[in-house]
Amino acid sequence: MIDRQLRGVPAEDSVILRDGVGELLGVRGCRxxxxxxxxxxLIASVEEHRPDVAVVDIRMPPTHTDEGISAAVEIREWTPEVGILGFPSTPRPSGLPAPGSRLPAGGAVGGGLPAEGERVARTDEFVEALRRVVGGGAALDPGWSPG
Known part of the structure; x- marks a missing residue:
């Protein structure tokens, strides 16, 4: 369980994955x-609700390239207190720049890019990454390759 009830926003274009992340957050003590x-x-939800953390698919509509990570960068510029956990639910197509390099770290709350969705072996790993980000740290998958 997360020590205090955190407020979160899952952002994913697949409704099944988005609802699944939301359910996982709820089970682990996040509202x-x-x-x-x-x-x-995502940007509108963060602006309205000011959550503690946003779990963001890095590739979102309309082009499914870097819309999620671009939104995360924008969010961190005007609400640095919101933790960002970038979550690539699919492998990054070759030729795209490494999105993790664009996610600003530091400030009161951290940011991170955990393993690609299919490489997260246990939900505990995901929750631990969430805890690190909310606590101001980074959550980077050591096996994730930027290119």
Whole structure:
């Protein structure tokens, strides 16, 4: 369990994955205050609800390239207190820049990019990454390759 009830926003264009992340957050003691299927919805949800953390798919509509990570960077610029846990639910296509390098770290709350969705072996790993990000640290998958 997370020590205090955190407020979170899962952002993923796949409704099944978005709801699954939301359910996982709820089971682990986080209150889901909103969810988002697009980067625009994510930005609006964070602006309205000011959650402790946003779990963000790095590739979102319309191009499924870097909309999620771009939204995360924008969020960190005007709400640095919101932790960002970038979550690549699919492998990064070759030729795309490493999104983790764009996620600003530091400040009161950290950011991170855990293992690609299919490489997270246990939900405990995901929750531990969430805890590190909310606590101001980083959560980077040591096996994730930027190129």
């Amino acid at each position: 889901v205050v909103a969810s988002a299927g697009t980067a625009v919805e």
